[in-house]
Amino acid sequence: MTANVRISRRKFLKLGGGMLATGLVGSYPFVIERYRIDVNRYRITIKDLPKAFVGFTILHLSDIHYGPFVPLWWLRRVFGVARSLAPDLIALTGDYVRGRESARDLEIIWPELERLKAPWGVRMVLGNHDHWAGHNRAIELLEGGGCSLRNRSEVLRRGEDELVIGGVGDYMEDDVLIDQALSDRADNTPRIMLAHNPDTADLPYNSRVDLFLCGHTHGGQVNIPFIGTPVLPVRNKNYNYGIRHSGRSTLFINKGIGWAMIPIRFNCCPEIAVIELLEET
Numbered sequence: 001m002t003a004n005v006r007i008s009r010r011k012f013l014k015l016g017g018g019m020l021a022t023g024l025v026g027s028y029p030f031v032i033e034r035y036r037i038d039v040n041r042y043r044i045t046i047k048d049l050p051k052a053f054v055g056f057t058i059l060h061l062s063d064i065h066y067g068p069f070v071p072l073w074w075l076r077r078v079f080g081v082a083r084s085l086a087p088d089l090i091a092l093t094g095d096y097v098r099g100r101e102s103a104r105d106l107e108i109i110w111p112e113l114e115r116l117k118a119p120w121g122v123r124m125v126l127g128n129h130d131h132w133a134g135h136n137r138a139i140e141l142l143e144g145g146g147c148s149l150r151n152r153s154e155v156l157r158r159g160e161d162e163l164v165i166g167g168v169g170d171y172m173e174d175d176v177l178i179d180q181a182l183s184d185r186a187d188n189t190p191r192i193m194l195a196h197n198p199d200t201a202d203l204p205y206n207s208r209v210d211l212f213l214c215g216h217t218h219g220g221q222v223n224i225p226f227i228g229t230p231v232l233p234v235r236n237k238n239y240n241y242g243i244r245h246s247g248r249s250t251l252f253i254n255k256g257i258g259w260a261m262i263p264i265r266f267n268c269c270p271e272i273a274v275i276e277l278l279e280e281t
Contacts, residue, residue: 035074035270036265036269036270037077037078037081037257037269037270037271037272038255038269038270038271038272039081039085039271039272039274040271040272040273040274041273041274041275041276042242042243042252042273042274042275042276043275043276043278044211044243044250044252044275044276044277044278045277045278045279045280045281046190046192046210046211046250046277046278046279046280047190047210047279047280048188048190048279048280049163049190049277049278049279049280050158050161050162050163050190051161051279052158052159052161053156053158053161053163053190053277054277054278054279055276055277055278056088056089056163056276056277057087057088057089057274057275057276057277058087058088058089058090058091058192058213058274058275058277059082059085059087059089059090059091059118059272059273059274059275060090060091060092060093060213060252060254060272060273060274060275061078061082061090061091061092061093061254061257061272061273062092062093062094062095062127062196062214062215062216062254062256062257063093063094063095063127063215063216063218063254063256063257063258063260064078064095064096064097064109064256064257064258065095065096065097065098065129065256065257065258065259065260066096066097066098066105066108066109066258067097067098067099067102067105067258068098068099068263069259069263070098070257070258070259072108072109072112075109075112075257076112078257078270078272079112079113079115079116081272082116082272083115083116083117085272085274086118087118087274088118088119088120089118089119089120089121089122089123089156089165090116090117090118090121090122090123091122091123091124091165091194091213092113092116092122092123092124092125092147092194093124093125093127093194093195093196093213093214093215093216093254094124094125094126094127094128094129094130094170094196094215094216095127095128095129095130095196095215095216095256095258095260096109096110096113096127096129096130097109097129097130097133098129098258098259098260099129099132099133100129100132100133101132101133101134102133102134103133103134103137103138105133106130106133106134106137106138106141107137107141110141110145113145114145120156121147122147123147123148123149123165123167123194124142124145124147124148124149124167124194125142125148125149125150125167125168125169125170125194125195125196126138126139126142126150126169126170126174126196127170127196127197127215127216128170128171128172128173128196128197128216129260130170131170131172131173131174132173135173148167149165149166149167149181149194150167150168150169150174151167151168151169151175151176151177151180151181152166152167152181153165153166153167153181153182153185153191153193154166155185155189162186162189163189163190163192164182164185164189164190164191164192165191165192165193165194166181166182166185166191166192166193166194167181167193167194167195168181168193168194168195168200170196170197171195171196171197171199171200171203172197176195176200176203178193178200178203178205178207178209179205179206179207181193182207182208182209183207185207187207187208190210191207191208191209191210191211192209192210192211192212192213193209193211193212193213194212194213194214195212195213195214196214196215196216197214197215197216197234198212198214198216198217198234198236198239198244198251198253199234199235199236199239200212200214201214201239201246201247201249201251202235202236202246202247208248209248209249210249210250211249211250211251211252212246212249212250212251212252213252213254213275214239214251214252214253214254215253215254215256216233216234216253216256217229217232217233217234217239217240217241217253217255217256218255218256218258218259218260218268219240219241219253219255219256219268219271220232220240220241220268221259221260221261221262221264221265221266221268222264222265222266222267222268223266223267223268224266224267225267228240229241229268231261233260239251239253240253241253241254241255241268241271252273252275254271254273255268255269255270255271256270256271257270257271257272258270
């Protein structure tokens with residue numbers, strides 16, 4: 001014996017609406033937020049910053065992760081937004097691709113990176129994924145482009161005022177030579193260092209470093225209200241995103257553009273960061 005169960009139009013619409021809402025909420029981290037892009041502005045103070053560099057702007061991009069679910073068309077859109085912001089300098093802190101043994105991906109994304117322009121140029125270091133994609137090829141592309149700060153530094157000059165910008169190799173897959181990179185720079189000159197992994201700031205070094213620009217964490221990709229970021233791929237779990245401090249140095253940790261473990265973002269949108277330098281008072 002069977003029974004026919006009738007459902008009213010109102011109940012049907014309510015049930016359908018609930019299923020649709022559940023589907024949208026469930027799909028949001030996979031198909032919506034990770035294709036959003038936030039332009040976030042930060043003001044960071046540096047001790048003894050020369051007056052000529054007060055208000056100097058650095059656009060910081062990290063963890064682009066070109067590859068599956070981070071398509072070239074979307075990255076071109078991201079880079080277009082970056083160019084339109086007209087910063088003084090652009091800093092890139094690695095992980096330009098995602099896949100292992102994918103040197104071809106490095107060769108595809110590199111011309112797109114080279115189209116980024118700023119009055120004071122573009123400066124770059126590598127991340128662990130770049131080494132995993134093709135260690136030798138990643139270094140060749142980096143060193144051949146004229147933008148490398150891998151274990152070296154240079155001086156930016158405005159009149160008689162100076163600002164040092166340097167960088168180091170990746171914490172996991174390369175040599176990290178902070179003191180060597182800054183060995184011929186005057187101690188009274190403020191220094192900014194590019195380092196893919198924020199754990200770099202906890203390594204022993206003797207040189208003055210006022211600000212590390214880092215990535216690697218993706219902000220945790222998932223930021224749960226009242227709980228925080230459950231997964232962070234760093235030793236120091238204080239290093240999730242934003243402005244942090246380590247000993248004598250300030251860190252800025254970018255939330256990144258792409259994804260690492262799984263292709264989701266929740267309450268942690270991809271980020272283009274624009275950092276304005278101010279003098280510490």
